[in-house]
Amino acid sequence: MIGIATHQTSRVDTLFWLAPLRGDRNAIPLLLILALSLVIGFLAVLAFGYFSDQTKIRSVKDRTQAHLLAVRLFQDNLAAVLQAYRKILWYTVQYLYLALKPSLIMLAPLLILVVYLNSYFGYEPVHPNESFLFTAQMASGQAMNDVNLQLPAGLSESALPVHIESRKEVVWRLTAAHAGNYQVQLLTDGQVFSKKITVSDRLVRILIGRWREHPYQHWLDPSESSLPSTAAIVEMRVGYIPRTIDLGWVQCDWTVILFAASILTALIFKKLLGIEI
Amino acid sequence: MITRRTRKPLALFRKRNVGVLFLLLAILLHPHQAHAYAGPGSGFAVLSSAWTLLLTFLYSVYAFVTWPFRQAFRLARRRKSYRNAKFKRVVVVGFDGMDPELAERFMQQGKMPHFAKMRATGTCSKLRTTFPAISPVAWSTFQTGCNPGKHNIYDFLARDLRSYLPLLSSAQVKGPRHRLRIGKYSFPLGKSHVSGLRRSIPFWHWLGKAGIFCSVIRVPVTFPPEKFPGVLLSGMCVPDLKGSQGTFCFHSTHNRATTRYESGVRFTFEKRGSVLQSYIPGPDHPLHEESRELRVEFTVRPDPIRGEAEIVIGTERFKLKLGEYSEWIPVKFTTGFGMGARGICRFNLRQLEPEVEVYVTPVNIDPQSPSLPIAHPNSYSIYLSKLFGRFSTLGLAEDTWGLNEEVLDDASFLQQCYDNHSDREEMFFDALEKTPQGLCACVFDTTDRVQHMFWRYMEDGNSAAPRDSKSEHAQVIEHLYQRVDGLVGRIMQQIDPRTLLLVISDHGFKSFNRGVNLNSWLLQNGYLALHRDAIESGDWFQNVDWSSTRAYTLGLNGLYLNIAGREGHGIVKPGAEAEELTQELSQKLEGLIDPETGRVSISGVFACGALYAGPYATNAPDLIVGYSEGHRASWDAVNGRVTLKVFEDNPKAWSGDHCIDPRLVPGVLFSNQKIEAQGAAIVDVAPTILNVFGIPKPHHMDGRVWKVNSTSIDSTAPNQVI
Secondary structure, eight states, X not given: OOOEEESSOOTTXXXXXXXXXXXXXXXXXXXXXXHHHHHHHHHHHHHHHHHSOHHHHHHHXXXXXXXXXXXXXXXXXXXXXXXXXXXXXXXXXXXXXXHHHHHHHHHHHHHHHHHHHHHHHSEEOBOTTOEEEEEEEESSHHXXXXXXXXXXXXXXXXXXXXXXXXXXXXXXXEEESSSEEEEEEEEETTEEEEEEEEEOSSOBOOXXXXXXXXXXXXXXXXXXXXXXXXXXXXXXXXXXXEOOXXXXXXXXXXXXXXXXXXXXXXXXXXXXXXXXX | OOBOOOOOGGGGGSHHHHHHHHHHHHHHTSOOGGGGOOHHHHHHHHHHHHHHHHHHHHHHHHHHHHHHHHHHHHHHHHHHHTTTOSSSEEXXXXXXXXXXXXXXXXXXTTSOHHHHHHHHHSEEEEEBOOSSOOHHHHHHHHHHOSOHXXXXXXXXXXXXXXXXXXXXXXXXXXXXXXXXXXXXXXEEESOOEEEEOOOXXXXXXXXXXXXXXXXXXXXXXXXXXOOOSEEEEEOTTOOOTTSSXXXXXXXXXXXXXXXXXXTEEEEEOEEETTEEEEEEEEEEOTTOSSOOEEEEEEEEEEETTTTEEEEEETTEEEEEETTOXXXXXXXXXXXXXXXXXXXXXXXXXXEOSSSOEXXXXXXXXXXXXXXXXXXXSHHHHHHHHHHHOOOOOSTTOSOHHHHHTTSSOHHHHHHHHHHHHHHHHHHHHHHHHHOSSEEEEEEEOHHHHHHHHHGGGTSTTOSSOOSSOHHHHTTHHHHHHHHHHHHHHHHHHHOOTTEEEEEEOSOOOEEEEEEEOHHHHHHHTTSSOBOTTOSSOOGGGTTBOGGXXXXXXXXXXXXXXXXXXXXXXXXXXXXXXXXHHHHHHHHHHTTOEEXXXXXXXXXXXXXXXXXXXXXXXXXXXXXXXXXXXXXXXOHHHHTTOOOSOSEEEOOXXXXXXXXXXXXXXXXXXXXXXXXEOTTOBGGGHXXXXXXXXXXXXXXXXXXXXXXXXXXXOOTTSOOOOO
């Protein structure tokens, strides 16, 4: 039997202790995102307060607000109003400059975190008995014609593969009988390449593809290193469906919720902590 | 100076951070779906600036769309407003208490070149003050153009006719009418109401009605601010957060029996290891009907080796060097249930060894979040505060009692004065810039406070002996006048010939060596009686037998008859009996000799019936007592205290005064234009300014209109000597 790793999703791949709660596909990610936003918002405020020049930021914000008030107070005086507009723009630029340093400092860990979290929240895993697409992009037309897909037990092809000459791609439609992590293997030009496919009802970490020379590949999943630059396959991609969170009245990408909730949290904490943002 | 953590904004671009920057750029240059999320850091920046820009943009759109209509309306109105105006702008700079004799002396010595220039090319004259020569009275007359009988201000204090207790004459704060009692709490149903007691209409209201924009800053007796088309920041008579006219705190590790000062409170620090703890008292708890004050605790960690102390109050933490003032520190008095009051105060580290002593200014109303209205529109104080930082809002912002009670020394008091003065200058120049047409009026009261407290250094033999070496402060008043001259110079640089500049003062200044307690004199002469066995009274007429009292004095210059039907326990019949008593008192008091000095202590007594006319003349004292130079109502008399001594030395630092015979303390009038101002009086200013803008003098105004020459000035004209 070729390559099935496990039928059970590993503990590492499940997100925290909530993952075993199979419940609502929408509610659990939403709760997790909100909880993370709380932590991120709090830490971001602390970091912003620490890395920024609070006195200058307070001063610049005060002056901006003063000139906003000036626009209203001296509305009959065109020169004063125009001067106030000019000052507002100037102080806004100053504020952005002052906010640049803490923003840049926070950007690095936040980007890393978000990229990492995207592997959990960005896509839904394949569900048992649901068909999905598995795509392989080849380096050459020859490799495309020679490619052979080997499936582990539990995975089956539900249609014949489609060859798209123009993009040098081969697309298979597959179905999984059970939940678990499956390793499919592609044989071409005497080389063997594997790709993990995650089938689950839980919130699990998902890596949609395996690429040639991808800078984050190993970091995102140590078990799946980048394809070598000389590989006959450029990319292998599983057709996981992008996850959207249903808020009742609108469908949102998880990053939007994280952004909004962490900003809101930060606004609350900044008041409690007396930090100017 | 306050010690704060500061960082260089460009620290990120140091060498060691360049690598990190490149890494971040590298990440950014590899786009991925999730990278769209930039996180709260840049989110804050973007949101904050975007919000500002959005607001500005929206308001700009509104302003742009409506501008042609508004401008057309205003142009039509303004053309009408300024059609008969002789000048496009009038700038009134008030220097409270600037004395014409001192000004003349310093001009002659060449120390006030800008005033001398006005004297040479414009106008220089004495300005007759009001009866009595007290700031709230004179500035009320300035703004209304009326005698006190029409504006109802006769002193800082008025009296309650029933209880004979003092009341603030200018404003009154009333709590909510109804309260809801739940358990130990009593919730106010409605807001507290502040009402002004000054009557009549300030002249800027007339200007505003005519479409002329006005900026009015710190003119006394403008609290609470009244609505008018312009901006106004209230001045003298604005209370502190406790509702008083200024109550300082003094905290010390030295335990003394005294807990109260005049206008101040003393606290003993509680020691907790190396940290000292105390509190600042605030306003009364609004949810408790019994008087229970709110408090804000603070700690002090003294470091005698470094000569500094760290103070922590609320979320504020700062270090002070010995003798140093903090910035204005925001304090919040919370009551729970989301209620509270915000104030600001400054700390001064007075001493570190052997005892730790910290002075705290009265808690001013926070201009950024005012608990009581102190500006019109309300946002004007917020605007000023955001632009220039927090500033003192208390009416009598310079803590003269702190110096009188020797809690502050001369230098600290002077610093407080000049800090406030600098703030005021910034506000004034901003108002000047924002008022290219119309009226810009500002009153600086540092001149008054400094002269009150430093006159003792000007003359030998002053009873309030200098506390520091005389040479150190001998020239404080001269420097003050020079500073004021510099300010006028800067103003003159910023105005053109189409601006009329008026520099005025409400009164002059004289020495205050000897106090006269008229209540004691009235007791000794049988006009006032104490209850049996009492030799002296307490404060505010405690032990006074009103059923046998015919006259009493309260405040600085007023003498009242105890009129039947008017006062709560009046015995003097109105009409002939009162008239006779008035004449009798006038005759006896005028020329009253101080037996210790042999000098006349009262140079004039004026019957108010002849001084005032108007609907509020009945609230006036019956007599205004005009003390001669060197004398004034004693501190006891002002507080309604009857003692054994009629005359006594004034030992306080408050050694100069103006609450004397108003004929002896005229103010000043300077202008950059020629004004025919023979016998000019402060009451003339309002009708003259209205006239300058082509607005006829309202019938009720008592002042006369000066002839202001708006043609070019002949710089060769002879100087008019004061």
